[in-house]
Amino acid sequence: MAVSEGVVKKIILSYTYVAIWIFLSFTVIVYNKYILDRKMYNWPYPISLTMIHMGFCSSLAYLLVRVFKVVEPVSMSRELYLSSVVPIGALYSLSLWFSNSAYIFLSVSFIQMLKALMPVAVYSIGVLFKKDHFKSNTMANMLSISLGVAIAAYGEAKFDSWGVMLQLLAVAFEATRLVLIQILLNSKGITLNPITSLYYIAPCCLVFLFVPWVIMEYPSLRDTSSFHFDFVVFGTNSICAFALNLAVFLLVGKTSALTMNVAGVVKDWLLIAFSWSVIKDTVTPINLIGYGLAFLGVAYYNHAKLQALKSAEAQKKAQQADEEAGRLLEEREGEAAGRKSETNE
Incomplete structure (x- = not known):
């Protein structure tokens, strides 16, 4: 009964983390689109917007860790921090x-x-980092997902090759980051809660973004006086971004990158429906056919991963049972040998 209650509690918590992440991710995506789109708020400075988010996250995380001491900082060497x-x-x-x-x-x-x-991307990079095993059937499934996305791209009414390249690069970097977070949280024995994760990582993001910002966006902002800081828009947007960052680290840290991918499928369908019905984006039948194929591939992949986890858990329990039986047998043999020794005496 205790095991069952623990499993139920874990499932409820996992669904709670997923629901929070979906809601916040949905909000940030739509909000960012509103700010950056030239036909909406018309402030097309993505590096600046990201730096505002990271500056806000860094400041708030610093206050929570160093000033209000809500959580304790992690003891970390310079070498470990850099690596x-x-x-x-x-x-x-x-x-x-x-x-x-x-x-x-x-x-x-x-x-x-x-x-x-x-x-x-996550599977391919996981194989590269030896966090996953290469399997021909899994790779075939990955190819089916890629084919579905290619069909969806073929049917896109407003296809933009530069935008597609940017998004594919974002996917590649995000997948690599997710795998490395698993390595950072698990393999190296470091425990970071959501606040300390932002405390250490957000300032790095701010520093890395500063150079491209100075080169690419600062001259335009300076010359056109486009940086009118709307505290309501950028403030609430930054709060949502901060909450999303906490939710991402919480979801990955408490569950796994796989769980985040499963939740991402649900979120994507919701966003597609919202984009078509509210924002009035054009969604063609070929779009839906291609994405439907990709969705089936993702669903099968996640099902296979879940079955593999269940199988590994069953094998672990069977091994523990065998070890327990062996230990009891040894104890009984020891007791029998002791009684025989007493009889001989």
């Missing part, structure tokens, strides 16, 4: 930069279709 946190910060900054840039050129619905490639 673990800095690469994740660099990948995170690139992922956010390119992902936000794509909203200027592509519709919300098409971006979500391209994000269906995330399991392909």
Whole structure:
């Protein structure tokens, strides 16, 4: 009964983390699209927007850790920080930069279709980092997902090659970051809660984004006086971004990157429906056919991963049972030998 209650509690918590992440991710995506799109708020500066987010996250995380002492900082050597946190910060900054840039050129619905490639990228990079095993049937499934996304791209009414390239780069950097987070949290024995994760990683993102910002966006902002800081828009947007960052680290840290991918499929369908019905983006039948094929491939991949996890858990329990039986047998043999020794005496 205790095991069953523990499993139920774990499932409820996992669904709670998923629901929070879907809601916040949905909100940030639509909000960022609103700010960056030239036909809406018309502020097409993705690096600047990302830096505002990271500056806000860094400041708030610093206050929570150093001033209000809500959580304790993690003891971390300079070498470990440079080898673990800095690469994740660099990948995170690139992922956010390119992902936000794509909203200027592509519709919300098409971006979500391209994000269906995330399991392909996560699996491929997981194999590269030896966090996953190469299997021919899994790779065939990855190819079916890629084919579905290609069909969806073929049917896109407002296809933009530059926007597609930016989004694909964002997917590649995000997948690498997710795998490295698993390595950072698990393999190296470091425990980071959501606040300390932002405390260490957000400043790295801010530093990495500063150089491209100075080169690419600062001159335009300076010359056109486009940086009118709307505290309501950028403030609430930054709060949503901060909450999403906490939710991402919480979801991956408490569950896995696989769970995040499964939740991402649900979120993508919701965003496609919202983009078509509310934002009035064009969604063609070929779009839906292609994404439907990719969706089936993602669903099969996630099902296979779940079955593999269940099989591994069953094998672990069977091994524990065998070890327990062996231990009891040894104890009984020892007791029998002791009684025989007493009889001989």
